[in-house]
Amino acid sequence: MIVISRIDLRGTQQDPRQALPRAETDVSAAVEHVRPLCEDVEHRGVDALIELTERFDGVRLTGIRVPGAALDKALADLDPAVRAALEESIDRARKVHRDQRRADHTTRVAPGGTVTEKWIPVDRVGLYVPGGRAVYPSSVVMNVVPAQEAGVRSLAVTSPPQKEFGGLPHPTVLAACALLGVEEVYSVGGAQAVAMFAHGAGECARADMVTGPGNLWVAAAKRHLKGTIGIDAEAGPTEIAILADSTADADYVAADLISQAEHDVVAASVLVTDDTDLADRVEERLAERVPATRHSDRVREALSGPQSGIVLVDDVEQGLAVVDAYAAEHLEIMTADAAATAARVRNAGAIFVGDFSPVSLGDYAAGSNHVLPTGGCACHSGGLSVQTFLRGVHIVDYGRDALADVAHHVVALAEAEDLPAHGEAVTARTGGHRPDAG
Structure with missing residues (x-):
């Protein structure tokens, strides 16, 4: 049986932020755990990275950099269908991100006085690609493409080593790096990887910025080292919210809730609807779909956790207020006039409009970026983009x-x-x- 909680906000004027489900994470407490690890990397460099990798990943490395031959082999061995999919993903991402590049602009403030805003890329960035329960070559694309389109001169990718692959990152991750022309790749994960980029270690020169999603320990290291190194965001557990009315297809809604729950047992899947019949049908479809999916145990735990639920509202108007308060990483709109409803949303990492724009499209091949703000941060922050890697510098000439x-x-x-x-x-x-x- 699939147990997903219901939260009834009908007929109430309360602030929905107090009632909405949310994953519980304590980054502040985690900072105290990662602080000594980061300091160890700062002082002992590669030796610390090797020891920490053995402790946390069960892999004894002889070096932290992935050999070029391993990148070449990973690409040569890549399944042709996966290669074609990655190439299409890269092409679409480039189209979108190339259009994000800002042009320099000069304003004549007064006769003989101008201010020019010049956009200068960060010199060097470290790009983090998570490991863990899943394999994320798509995160290579989402990190590397905007950095390249911004004109970053030096970039390096790191991803956790995998025991079954001889201490290298997953070969599909390496193949994605090779496809994108990334030659500097490291077998380091977790908080220690952020510290490596912040302080430099061995062949890895210090970076100016680190980007990319990761687990609680990566988020904690970003918080701890912010200032020493620039960061994009502290990524938390992934989340989806779906705003749907009676016109929504219950099977589509259930499939999309499951797709996000598949990431992790703390992933959040939230349905906001004004139709109790739809809520009932979605629960029925979840009961059918969850046992049939490959990672059913993980999905079931995520859907039944305190971070997931079905939120009942009076109407779409109240539903809009609720999803704006929730500020989801991913927000799907499945209403009678989905485009018009989506246009009114103010807070979301990315918005997916209608029946045929599921979040999983954005994860891989829409052209949009899937590195997005979580934990309600979409009310003040946006996703990874070319702008992440650019600095606006004012040039004053009077x-x-x-x-x-x-x-x-x-x-x-x-x-x-x-x-x-x-x-x-x-x-x-x-x-x-x-x-x-x-």
Whole structure:
């Protein structure tokens, strides 16, 4: 039997954030566990990485870098159907991410005074590709493509070593790296991988930024090392929310809830609907589908956990308020006018519109990026994109007269802030006079 909780918000004006299901994670507590690991990597480099890898992954490495021959072999041995799928995924991702590149822009603020916003890529990035219960060559694509399209000059991928593959990352992950032309790949996972990029170790030079999803320990290391290294986000357990009304296909809804629950026992699958009949039908389809799926035990635990549930609302209007409050990583809209409803959503990592845009399409081949904010962070953050790897730098270019024309305003504000030397830095150049003051 599939047990998924129901939360009834009908007829209530309460803040839905207090009632909605959410995975329970304590990144702050995890930081205290990863702190000594990160410090060990900082001080002992590769030796620490090898010891930590043996402790946590059960693999004794002789070196942390994946040999080029292993990348070549992984690509040569790759199933042709998987290679074709990866090539299509890469092509579609490039189309979308290439269009995200911003152009430099110069604004003429005053005669003789301009400010140019120049977009400069990060010099070096470390890209984390998770391991664990599943294999994620798609995460290689989602990390590498936007970094390449941003113009990042140096990038490296790391992924946890796998005992069954001689201490190398999964060969499909390596093949994806080879397809994308990535030559610098490491067999390091967990918090220690983030520390490797933050401090450098052996052949791995220090990076300016680390991106990519990972488990609780990766998130904790990102939090601990933020500032030493730039991060994209602290990824938590994956989640899907579906806003559906009576027009939705219960089988599609059930299939999509299951697809997300397949990731992990703490994955969140949430249905928000104003139709109790749909809720009943979805539960019936879950009861049929879950036993038949390969990872049924994992799916069943995820669906019955406190992070998953069916939320009943009065109407689609209230449903929109609920999904905005939830701010899901992935949000599917299955309503009578799905496009119009989707256009009103404000908080979601990615929005999937209608019956034929399931989350799994976005995971692999829609062209969108699947590295997205979790845990409600979609109310203030977006997913991985070309912009993640770009820095907007303002270039200020004023001539003598342009500076003199605004000098009295600068002096007035400097005095108001009790920072007179700021004003003196201007009057030293202008003599305290505007150009038309004689």
